[in-house]
Amino acid sequence: MLxxxxxxxxxxxxxxxxxxxxxxxxxxxxxxxxxxxxxxxQVQDADTTIYLFGTVHVMxxxxxxxHGDVKRAFDRSxxxxxxxxxxxxxQAIGTAMAGMALAxxxxxxxxxxxxxxRVKYQAAMEANSLPWQTFDMxxxxxxxxxxxxxxxxxxxxxxxxxxxxxxRSAATTAGKKVDALETVEQQLGFFAxxxxxxxxxxxxxxxxxxxxxxxxxxxxLRYWRTGQPDKLAKSMNESLETTPELARVLLxxxxxxxxxxxKARLAQPGTVFVxxxxxxxxxxxxxxxxxxxxxxxxxxxxEVKP
Numbered sequence: 001m002l003x004x005x006x007x008x009x010x011x012x013x014x015x016x017x018x019x020x021x022x023x024x025x026x027x028x029x030x031x032x033x034x035x036x037x038x039x040x041x042q043v044q045d046a047d048t049t050i051y052l053f054g055t056v057h058v059m060x061x062x063x064x065x066x067h068g069d070v071k072r073a074f075d076r077s078x079x080x081x082x083x084x085x086x087x088x089x090x091q092a093i094g095t096a097m098a099g100m101a102l103a104x105x106x107x108x109x110x111x112x113x114x115x116x117x118r119v120k121y122q123a124a125m126e127a128n129s130l131p132w133q134t135f136d137m138x139x140x141x142x143x144x145x146x147x148x149x150x151x152x153x154x155x156x157x158x159x160x161x162x163x164x165x166x167x168r169s170a171a172t173t174a175g176k177k178v179d180a181l182e183t184v185e186q187q188l189g190f191f192a193x194x195x196x197x198x199x200x201x202x203x204x205x206x207x208x209x210x211x212x213x214x215x216x217x218x219x220x221l222r223y224w225r226t227g228q229p230d231k232l233a234k235s236m237n238e239s240l241e242t243t244p245e246l247a248r249v250l251l252x253x254x255x256x257x258x259x260x261x262x263k264a265r266l267a268q269p270g271t272v273f274v275x276x277x278x279x280x281x282x283x284x285x286x287x288x289x290x291x292x293x294x295x296x297x298x299x300x301x302x303e304v305k306p
Contacts, residue, residue: 035064035065035067036063036064036065036224036225036226037065037068037225037226037227037302038053038054038065038070038224038225038227038278039053039054039224039227039228039229039281039300039302040052040053040069040070040073040300040301040302041053041281041288041298041299041301042073042298042299042301043262043266043291043296043297043298043299044299045266047269047270048265048266048267048268048269048270048271048272049076049077049270049271049272050262050265050266050271050272050274051073051074051077051271051272051273051274051301052262052274052276052281052287052288052298053070053073053163053273053274053275053276053281054224054229054275054276054277054278054279054280054281054282055162055163055164055167055275055276055277055278056162056163056221056224056277056278057159057162057163057164057277058152058157058158058161058162059157059158059161059162059163060156060157060158060161061158061161063161063225065163065225066163066166066167066170068302069301069302073273073301074167074170074171074273075174076271077176077271077272077273078176078177078270078271078272079176079177079178079179079270079271079272079273080167080168080171080176080177080178080179080272080273080275081178081179081180081181081272081273081274081275082164082167082168082178082179082180082181082275082276083164083180083181083182083187083275083276083277084180084181084182084183084184084186084187085168085178085179085180086164086184087184092184093184096184096185096188097142097188098138100185100188100189100192101138101139101141101142101188101192102137102138102139103137103138103139108136108137109132109135109136109137109138109139109143110122110132110136112140112196112200113200113203113204117204117207120207120208121143121203121204121207124147124207124210125143125146125147128146128147128150128151128154129150130143130146130147130150139192139196139199140196140199140200140202140203141191141192141194141199141202141203142191143203144191144199144202144203144206145191147203147206147207147210148206151210151213151214152217155214163275164275167273167275181257181258181261181274181276182254190249190250190254193249194245194246194249195245198243198245198246201243202243202246205243216235219235220232220235220236223235224278227302229278229281229282229283230282230283232278232279232282232283233282233283233284233286234283236279236282236283247285251279251280251285252285252290254280255280255285255286255287255289255290256290258274258276258280258287258290259287259290259291259293259294259296260294262274262287262291262296263291263294263296266296
């Protein structure tokens with residue numbers, strides 16, 4: 001769902017996919033024997049433990065990450081908390097997206113773009129087998145999201161192999177409770193609520209970044225796979241400087257809300273495994289920073305030295 005859907009600038013394409021989603025890097029000849037060791041944090045008081053795990057939302061089948069500290073923390077937990085719980089019926093998501101994305105002012109999407117941007121946009125849609133004529137009835141954010149997903153599918157990444165899918169399946173099998181921090185409608189609303197100027201900026205930047213998407217994406221996801229959130233944050237923050245309003249809506253504002261939720265959850269005993277897009281747990285304004293501002297310390301459970 002939304003977790004694997006956006007970007008704005010070469011590196012921004014990959015970065016946002018880690019804020020509301022992401023993708024794991026495929027193995028290459030250089031890393032065939034390297035298992036993923038993503039970062040994990042802990043928030044704890046006398047009777048409550050909350051693990052914080054940064055996810056990627058689509059993967060290739062040879063990514064091995066659900067083991068070691070991550071698996072042990074998950075097994076200890078009695079509740080799994082995700083960003084959203086996707087409906088079992090995919091059509092429910094499609095219906096919600098279409099309803100929120102439909103342009104109410106009757107202006108065609110192509111007419112919102114400059115002539116140069118329009119040519120590049122339509123070519124990008126056609127190259128990814130997306131009918132730009134059909135998308136003309138929608139607002140720009142819809143096409144921006146579509147162009148963030150289609151290239152990943154062509155590269156062989158699969159939503160069914162994403163971390164959330166694996167975790168939710170494991171939780172169901174183990175009889176764990178599964179909760180969500182947001183609803184599908186809320187996540188879509190973050191895009192739908194963007195001013196039109198920013199929607200157009202998001203779409204144009206996504207198109208401009210497509211040629212470098214695979215490389216930039218792979219760099220960021222290598223940092224996730226090897227447990228280097230500082231490097232991930234550095235790359236991500238560089239791209240977000242060009243879209244501060246998008247970063248506020250999609251990243252820091254949500255992080256602040258989640259930090260409040262985590263602090264409140266400490267009042268209840270138990271062990272909780274919180275899994276959100278990896279970009280939310282890295283850099284300035286991260287969930288950990290927001291928790292620190294609330295007087296709640298976090299602890300990195302394992303330092304990885306690649």
